[in-house]
Amino acid sequence: MLDLAADKIPPAPAPLGPPPVSYVGSLIGKLLAAAYRLTGKARYDDFRLERVGGVPILVIPSVFNPKVPRTGEFLAIQACAQRIAPEADVLDLGTGSGVGAVFAALCARHVVAVDINPAAVRCAAINARLNQLEDKIDVREGDLFAPVTGERFDLVLFNPPFLRGTPRDDRDRAWRSSDVAERFAAGLGAHLKPGGMAFLLLSSFGDAQWYLAQLRAYRYEVSVLAERRYINETLRVFKVVPARPEPAP
DSSP states (O other): OOOOOOOOOOOOOOOOOOOOOOOOHHHHHHHHHHHHHHOOTTSSOOOEEETTTTEEEEEESSSSOOSSSSSSHHHHHHHHHTOTTTTOOOEEEEEEETTTHHHHTTTTSSSEEEEEEHHHHHHHHHHHHHHTTTEEEEEEEETTTGTTOOOOOOEEOOOOOOSSOOOSSSSGTTTHHHHHHHHHHHHHGGGEEEEEEEEEETTSSHHHHHHHHHHHTTTEEEEEEEEEEOSOOOEEEEEEEEOOOOOOO
């Protein structure tokens, strides 16, 4: 198992109130969409076979491409680099193409991959079979932790929607949400085994500080596990662990 001690998380002192509307985040989302269209990188509405670290990953229409915004590729490779224990059980939230689940399954005992987008569920199942990992990857459709009620994991991977707002369609759910940060922080503790942790990928384009504030409100310790800087963006993978209880006086 991942060897980081953890105890039950006490209830959060008080959940944070709703965040202010992020006009900057909304503008960035529109600029990104326009840039991808102009440069021919809008690889969302066709079938493409990508290679992530040499691993074949098929992307189908309306599913987040792990190589275009670079986030899915970065999280998957970093998760594998952390030497996941062979007996570990992993949850890949918002799996998209299933790239994180595939990389985790190369090391771990069992992976559950979850996505709310039915096309992503089909895509992740295809990629599990494509890489001959269907016996280790269980793909489920549903919203956040709903498909894994009562289950606990050694590691949770999450490449969340960065921008606040109401998604326009299934494809847009990969970019924006009005409450995922709050619900992820509130539900994570119930799905971690003792010693478990989460790897959370955040981008400088989005509302990273809001995600981190929610986690700290629920008394998690958050640290930077890996970072990659580009000219126009910085990606960070954060390690999230339950705070150790203070010793009794």
